Amino acid sequence: MQLQDILFSQGFGTRRVCAGLVQQGRVSVSGVIRTLPAEEFEEDCLVFTVQGAQWPYQERAYLMLNKPAGTECSQKPSTYPSIYTLLPSPLRLRPQKGAVQGVQAVGRLDQDTTGMLLLTDDGKFIHRMSSPRHHVPKVYEVTTKHPIEGAQVQKLLEGVLLDDDPKPVRAAACERVGEAGEPSHHLRLTLTEGKYHQVKRMIAAVSNRVEGLHRSRIGALSLPEDLAPGQWRWLTADDLARIAS
Numbered sequence: 001m002q003l004q005d006i007l008f009s010q011g012f013g014t015r016r017v018c019a020g021l022v023q024q025g026r027v028s029v030s031g032v033i034r035t036l037p038a039e040e041f042e043e044d045c046l047v048f049t050v051q052g053a054q055w056p057y058q059e060r061a062y063l064m065l066n067k068p069a070g071t072e073c074s075q076k077p078s079t080y081p082s083i084y085t086l087l088p089s090p091l092r093l094r095p096q097k098g099a100v101q102g103v104q105a106v107g108r109l110d111q112d113t114t115g116m117l118l119l120t121d122d123g124k125f126i127h128r129m130s131s132p133r134h135h136v137p138k139v140y141e142v143t144t145k146h147p148i149e150g151a152q153v154q155k156l157l158e159g160v161l162l163d164d165d166p167k168p169v170r171a172a173a174c175e176r177v178g179e180a181g182e183p184s185h186h187l188r189l190t191l192t193e194g195k196y197h198q199v200k201r202m203i204a205a206v207s208n209r210v211e212g213l214h215r216s217r218i219g220a221l222s223l224p225e226d227l228a229p230g231q232w233r234w235l236t237a238d239d240l241a242r243i244a245s
């Protein structure tokens with residue numbers, strides 16, 4: 001693929017802007033500045049540098065973000081800053097089918113929820129991860145207002161009724177975290193679906209209240225401890241295999 005087309009496909013702007021970046025000597029491949037926009041490269045596994053920042057070529061972009069509190073998962077946020085402002089602009093400008101689409105969040109977290117959020121420009125992946133039929137487990141660390149009782153854990157596992165759903169929704173797994181015999185405000189809840197405010201509504205349905213919510217795991221993939229709030233990283237092929245497993 002031509003270097004200018006590689007840059008275009010990765011979200012570095014229009015073809016004209018990408019050709020300009022190359023002609024101005026701002027792009028290097030294998031440590032060598034390349035100034036011919038039409039120079040051909042094998043794009044698979046290509047790592048190039050644009051204005052000092054290194055980029056791996058990705059046919060489709062898959063990444064995880066540690067969502068900080070006080071951010072909205074919308075492109076057009078109403079009150080808090082958008083999570084998309086935490087990403088470098090090429091990730092927001094990746095073209096798809098002739099239009100600028102950028103990466104999209106796989107499902108949404110509330111503004112006050114923290115933790116693992118996946119983003120991609122692969123529509124099929126979004127569908128697969130979001131569909132209740134695929135039962136991808138998502139693990140939430142819940143801090144509750146009142147101490148958690150055994151009966152509440154039991155009800156969450158058996159199923160609770162939410163106002164807009166005639167069928168009970170149940171946790172795929174639910175455990176009280178803490179010392180046996182000591183009061184605990186920490187619940188680890190696993191869901192395989194993603195209804196609106198689901199955790200908060202389930203906890204309210206058992207007469208408790210969510211004070212803090214953090215998503216620690218999706219599928220077999222845990223949020224890495226060294227990924228600070230607001231930071232993102234690419235998903236590896238191994239991560240992708242583990243999420244779907």
Ligand code: URA
Nearest residue numbers: 110113197198199200
């Ligand atoms: N459930 C909620 O109530 N909020 C979230 O952000 C995610 C799951």
